[in-house]
Amino acid sequence: xxxxxxxxxxxxxxxxxxxxxxxxxxxxxxxxxxxxxxxxxxxxxxxxxxxxxxxxxxxxxxxxxxxxxxxxxxxxxxxxxxxxxxxxxxxxxxxxxxxxxxxxxxxxxxxxxxxxxxxxxxxxxxxxxxxxxxxxxxxxxxxxxxxxxxxxxxxxxxxxxxxxxxxxxxxxxxxxxxxxxxxxxxxxxxxxxxxxxxxxxxxxxxxxxxxxxxxxxxxxxxxxxxxxxxxxxxxxxxxxxxxxxxxxxxxxxxxxxxxxxxxxxxxxxxxxxxxxx
Amino acid sequence: xxxxxxxxxxxxxxxxxxxxxxxxxxxxxxxxxxxxxxxxxxxxxxxxxxxxxxxxxxxxxxxxxxxxxxxxxxxxxxxxxxxxxxxxxxxxxxxxxxxxxxxxxxxxxxxxxxxxxxxxxxxxxxxxxxxxxxxxxxxxxxxxxxxxxxxxxxxxxxxxxxxxxxxxxxxxxxxxxxxxxxxxxxxxxxxxxxxxxxxxxxxxxxxxxxxxxxxxxxxxxxxxxxxxxxxxxxxxxxxxxxxxxxxxxxxxxxxxxxxxxxxxxxxxxxxxxxxxxxxxxxxxxxxxxxxxxxxx
Numbered sequence: 001x002x003x004x005x006x007x008x009x010x011x012x013x014x015x016x017x018x019x020x021x022x023x024x025x026x027x028x029x030x031x032x033x034x035x036x037x038x039x040x041x042x043x044x045x046x047x048x049x050x051x052x053x054x055x056x057x058x059x060x061x062x063x064x065x066x067x068x069x070x071x072x073x074x075x076x077x078x079x080x081x082x083x084x085x086x087x088x089x090x091x092x093x094x095x096x097x098x099x100x101x102x103x104x105x106x107x108x109x110x111x112x113x114x115x116x117x118x119x120x121x122x123x124x125x126x127x128x129x130x131x132x133x134x135x136x137x138x139x140x141x142x143x144x145x146x147x148x149x150x151x152x153x154x155x156x157x158x159x160x161x162x163x164x165x166x167x168x169x170x171x172x173x174x175x176x177x178x179x180x181x182x183x184x185x186x187x188x189x190x191x192x193x194x195x196x197x198x199x200x201x202x203x204x205x206x207x208x209x210x211x212x213x214x215x216x217x218x219x220x221x222x223x224x225x226x227x228x229x230x231x232x233x234x235x236x237x238x239x240x241x242x243x244x245x246x247x248x249x250x251x252x253x254x255x256x257x258x259x260x261x262x263x264x265x266x267x268x269x270x271x272x273x274x275x276x277x
Numbered sequence: 278x279x280x281x282x283x284x285x286x287x288x289x290x291x292x293x294x295x296x297x298x299x300x301x302x303x304x305x306x307x308x309x310x311x312x313x314x315x316x317x318x319x320x321x322x323x324x325x326x327x328x329x330x331x332x333x334x335x336x337x338x339x340x341x342x343x344x345x346x347x348x349x350x351x352x353x354x355x356x357x358x359x360x361x362x363x364x365x366x367x368x369x370x371x372x373x374x375x376x377x378x379x380x381x382x383x384x385x386x387x388x389x390x391x392x393x394x395x396x397x398x399x400x401x402x403x404x405x406x407x408x409x410x411x412x413x414x415x416x417x418x419x420x421x422x423x424x425x426x427x428x429x430x431x432x433x434x435x436x437x438x439x440x441x442x443x444x445x446x447x448x449x450x451x452x453x454x455x456x457x458x459x460x461x462x463x464x465x466x467x468x469x470x471x472x473x474x475x476x477x478x479x480x481x482x483x484x485x486x487x488x489x490x491x492x493x494x495x496x497x498x499x500x501x502x503x504x505x506x507x508x509x510x511x512x513x514x515x516x517x518x519x520x521x522x523x524x525x526x527x528x529x530x531x532x533x534x535x536x537x538x539x540x541x542x543x544x545x546x547x548x549x550x551x552x553x554x555x556x557x558x559x560x561x562x563x564x565x566x567x568x569x570x571x572x573x
Contacts (some may be wrong), residue, residue, distance in 0.1 A: 060533035063322055065338050087435055090529060091519040099519070104399050104439070166354065184528060186537040205416075209539075277319055277534055 025030050037241035038106050048079040048086050051100055052110030053093040055185075057205065057266045061112060062275040070266040073129070075109045077258070078249060084249040089188035094163055094183065097121055100234060107246075108234040111203075112167040123239065124232035125246040128259055132225025133169040135199050135217050137208035145221045151199055152176045159197035170201040193217060203229070204268050299363065303476060320539050323530060331358075339540075342526030343547050345432055349444060349522055350509040352430075356448035358501075361455025366485070368460045379456060386453035391514050398446040399439075399518040406445070407438045436521070443515040451508045459499045462493035494565060506552045519520035523547060 034040060039048045042048050052059045052071055059069040067088050079086035086158070089105045100108055100122060111131065114124045126166065137145060145151060156177040160166045161184065170179055180197055182188040189210065191197045204225055211220045233246050266272060290314035307313075323337040336344065367379035384396070419427070424434055431437050466489050474484040527544040531537050 043471060054529045061335065061338060061529060063319070064326065064328075064335075065341065089519070090521065092517060095519070098400055184532055184536050186531040189535055190313065190537055 034241055038235060038239050039242040039245055040083040042082065042106055043085055048075070048082060048083050048084050048107070049089055049105035050075045051080075051089045051091045051095055051096055051105035051108045055093075055111055056209075056276075057180045057272065060088075060123055060276060063277070068272065068275055070129075070262055071111055073262045073266075074259070077253070078109070078246075080250060082245075093161075101236060103236075106235070107242075111231055113203075113229040114232045114233050115165060115168070118234070121237075121244055123237050124234055125243060126250055127230030127232050128250045128254070129231040129263055130228050131203040131231055132229065133166060133200055133201055133218070133227040134204045134207040134225050135221055136192070136210045137199040137221050138192055138195050138197070139217055139219055141195040147222065148173055148226055150221070154178065156199065157197045159191045159200045161185050161188055163203065164202075165227075165229055166201045166203060173226060174201070175190060307499050315539065316536065317539055319534070319536070320543060323540070323543070338526050338530055339523065339543055339547060339549060342521060342523035343551070345440075345520065345526075346509065346512050346524075347551065348430065349440070349447065349512045349515065349520070350505075352446035353444045353451060353512070354505050354508050356444065357451035357455050357504075360452030361459050362446060364456040365459025365463065366454065368456060369463045371481075379460075383453045383456050384388065386450055387457075391450055391511065394450060395443075395446050395514055395518060398449070399442055402442075407442060412438050412441060439518065439520060442484065443518060443520045443548040447508065447512060447515065450510065451504060454504055455501065458504060459493075460498070462497035463489060465496055466492050495570075498566070499559065499563060502562075506555055509552055509555075510548060 023089070029157045032144075052075075055059050055069075057069050059067060059071040062068045067090075072088070075088070076088055089099075091099050091104070093110075096108060096110065096112075098116065099105065108122075111129075112124075113131065114127060119125075135148070136153065137151070142151070142156065152174045154176050156174070157180055158170050158174055159180050159182060160170050163180040167179070167181060170177070171264075180188075180191060182191070183203070185206070188197070188200055192200045192210075193214065199221075200210070207220060211218050235242050235246070248258070321337075323339045325340065326335050326337045327333075328335045363380045364382050367375040368383070369380075370376060427437065428434060432440050463485075470488055470492065472485060474488040477489065512522060513524040516522060516528065519525065521529075523544055527540050531540050534540070
């Protein structure tokens, strides 16, 4: 064996060993990633912790103190399909993302609209539903308006819930109007009923329900929603396994028509109203 | 004062009439201008409800919230008293180190807004402490009867870690005020008492325990009672970290039903129902102590 051959053999051996080692190492990293995935942790714990905020009819408490709503159905079915129990963690909307990041729960299933700024902090699944913004206006304070442009003037006050996509929509579509932000929905509705705000921007079905509940005081200027926003599950960043599971779950639930059926039940029907009040 | 007969003079009647009139006018304005449809029909259900499945009465959502508030205030009140006692004695101690620890504690906690403190503590410190103690896993591994005992004292098992961190935060916060009450109490005892007990050959701890603290405690009671009552009301701030106490329960209900005014009214009445008996109790206690002191 010449010196050249020896060197070549040695080098080849070295490359093979290094290659094998790195392949093994990569395998380790993959296993490590899978082990730390929320999916794996949920399976081991046997409990899926779900964060959400009360938001009619997405998620709310019924008369007996049990949680009901579209998102509750979704969470129940998701946990069921994973073969684990579900634990609901009601959380204030303003603190829901920090609570997810600090591990108070595994996933937000709470009608959360996918936005670029939220997406910088959390990962979103593919959208499983869409929601649209709508306007409900006061008959006394803003009579006879029929388009968004009618509301876009400095003498119009718009009530919105703080930190929601309604706030963004109002800023985008009604830049000239004055915004009044409220941390809960009930206060913004009261402002509208008192005529201090001319209109309220919120995702349907709230505007529709309000107009139906107070027909002498409120009306819907436009029948159609003016936005169409994707709603996704939010999970902590850097967890491809969990995201993959969620995306495929959505695909299956959509294909069965189950998601649409539940959505129709909660958003276009009235049957569930007796559960709550 | 107490023994005098109650007599209603024309002036009293006029004032009473005026007040009733003002209340009615206010009520009328609220009902008229507020554009709000009052509907009390479903409210009793939120206090007590009949469980048809198990044939028993159950606490409604608001009453459940009230129980959480009670647990929260009793536990954090006790813990705050402990913190306050230790730190108060530190503040009145002769050791500069202890004085500094006590001073730093009061200065730090009393000069930060409670809302921010609760938030920071819950998301940064609370988690670390709970994880270090292993509370999360511990509660699940306990035997059934211990779990049900815990559930009585601390609430539903899955909420215990969050609940404990809320108790700790509130206790730290209220403890700073109690520290100052304790310091004021100890310092209000005349210097002669210290000197006299020193002359009797008591150690410093002995002097505190047998002579100073018994006198200081009596003087501290009104302030301590006030602090405890405000602990009950302050406990509402932990609703921002989603502890399901009375305020949180009320807000959730409002979000679900939009019955804002009825629910706030009920919440108000429930807080009053908790704190008013306490005020009466303390007044009675003070009366007895005054009698005792005057009799001496």
